[in-house]
Amino acid sequence: MSAAPENPLDALPTLADSIGRTPLLPLRRLSAATGSTVLAKAEWLNPSGSVKVRAAARIVREAQAGGLLAGRTLIDSTSGNTGIAYAFLSAALRIPVELVMPENVSPERKAMIRGYGAAIRYSSPFEGSDGAIRLCREIVEKDPGRYFFADQYGNDANWRAHYEGTGPEIWEQSAGRVTHFVASLGTSGTFMGTGRFLRERKAGVTLISVEPTGAIHGLEGMKHMASAIVPAIYDPRLADRRMEVETEDAYRMVLRLAREEGILAGFSSGAAVHAAVEVARTNPGSVVVTVLPDGGDRYLSTPVWEDIVAGDQR
Ligand SMILES: Cc1ncc(COP(=O)(O)O)c(C=O)c1O
Known part of the structure; x- marks a missing residue:
C-alpha cells in the first residue's frame, strides 16, 4: 500500500518563515543626476515591518x-x-x-x-x-x-543574520555588481554582517557606515558611536569610510523618497539614502547599495512628521 499523499497545504510557509528575501529597489530618479546606480533593500516588507x-x-x-x-x-x-x-x-x-x-x-x-x-x-x-x-x-x-x-548589542547572532541573509541577497540581486555598501548604524548588525559577507566576495567593495552628526539627533534607531555605549558586536575597522548625516538632511530625503520614488520610509532610511546618493555622486559609474530599515508609517503620529511635510510646503 502506498503512503497517503502529503497535504501540500502543510508545506505553506508561515509568516515567521517569510523573513528576508526582500526586493532590491532601483532608486532611478534620486540617482539620475549622479551618473551611478543606487539600489535599496526594502526591509519594511519583512514580517513585523523592519530589518x-x-x-x-x-x-x-x-x-x-x-x-x-x-x-x-x-x-x-x-x-x-x-x-x-x-x-x-x-x-x-x-x-x-x-x-x-x-x-x-x-x-x-x-x-x-x-x-x-x-x-x-x-x-x-x-x-x-x-x-x-x-x-x-x-x-x-x-x-x-x-x-x-538576548543582548542584541552583543549577540553575534545579530550580525550573522545579515552575513547569511542580507549579504548574500544583495550579492545575488545586484548580480555581483555592487561597488559600495552604505548602511546606517544602530547595533551595527546590518553593517557588520552584510559588510563582512560582501568584503569576502569582492575585496574591492567599499563599505561605508552612517551615523548621526551628534549625540542629540532625530534619527530613531541610529547611534552616534562616539557618545554612545558602543555595541560589543561593532568593529569600526570594517568600514572604509564613516559618514555623518544631519537630521534635517535625512528628513529632507525621507520626503524625496516618498515623492520621487513612491517609497514612504523611516528616518534612518532617509539618512542612509542621503549618504548613498552622495557616494553615488562622488563616484560616477558605481553601484551603491543601501538598506531601508523601516517604513515611514511608524512615525506618522510624531510631531516631527508634520514638520517635515509642512516644511516642504513653506
Ligand atoms: C529604524 C532603524 N534604522 C536603523 C537601525 C540600525 O540597524 P542595526 O541595528 O542593524 O545597526 C535600526 C536598529 O534598531 C532601526 O530601528
Whole structure:
C-alpha cells in the first residue's frame, strides 16, 4: 500500500518563515543626476515591518537550539523595531518576551508591541537607548534565573543574520555588481554582517557606515558611536569610510523618497539614502547599495512628521 499523499497545504510557509528575501529597489530618479546606480533593500516588507526581525529571529532560533529559552522569558533593550520584531516572534513562536525601551518611543511602536502581547518596561525618556540598555542590565542582574538576556548589542547572532541573509541577497540581486555598501548604524548588525559577507566576495567593495552628526539627533534607531555605549558586536575597522548625516538632511530625503520614488520610509532610511546618493555622486559609474530599515508609517503620529511635510510646503 502506498503512503497517503502529503497535504501540500502543510508545506505553506508561515509568516515567521517569510523573513528576508526582500526586493532590491532601483532608486532611478534620486540617482539620475549622479551618473551611478543606487539600489535599496526594502526591509519594511519583512514580517513585523523592519530589518530588525532578521536579527531577532536568528537570536531566538539560536537560543532555542541551545536550550536557553526553556522556562525563561526573553528580555532585551530596544529603541523600538527590535522590540516589535521580538513581540511578533513571541506571538508567532509562543515564547514569553519582556522589552525595555525609552518611554518616548513613538506611540505606534508601543501599541504594536502591546498588540502582539509582549510586556514593556519603560526607561527614562531622557536617556535614549543607552538608558534602556542600563535598565535592562539591572533587571537581569536582579533576577538572572528568570531571563534569557538576548543582548542584541552583543549577540553575534545579530550580525550573522545579515552575513547569511542580507549579504548574500544583495550579492545575488545586484548580480555581483555592487561597488559600495552604505548602511546606517544602530547595533551595527546590518553593517557588520552584510559588510563582512560582501568584503569576502569582492575585496574591492567599499563599505561605508552612517551615523548621526551628534549625540542629540532625530534619527530613531541610529547611534552616534562616539557618545554612545558602543555595541560589543561593532568593529569600526570594517568600514572604509564613516559618514555623518544631519537630521534635517535625512528628513529632507525621507520626503524625496516618498515623492520621487513612491517609497514612504523611516528616518534612518532617509539618512542612509542621503549618504548613498552622495557616494553615488562622488563616484560616477558605481553601484551603491543601501538598506531601508523601516517604513515611514511608524512615525506618522510624531510631531516631527508634520514638520517635515509642512516644511516642504513653506
Ligand atoms: C529604524 C532603524 N534604522 C536603523 C537601525 C540600525 O540597524 P542595526 O541595528 O542593524 O545597526 C535600526 C536598529 O534598531 C532601526 O530601528
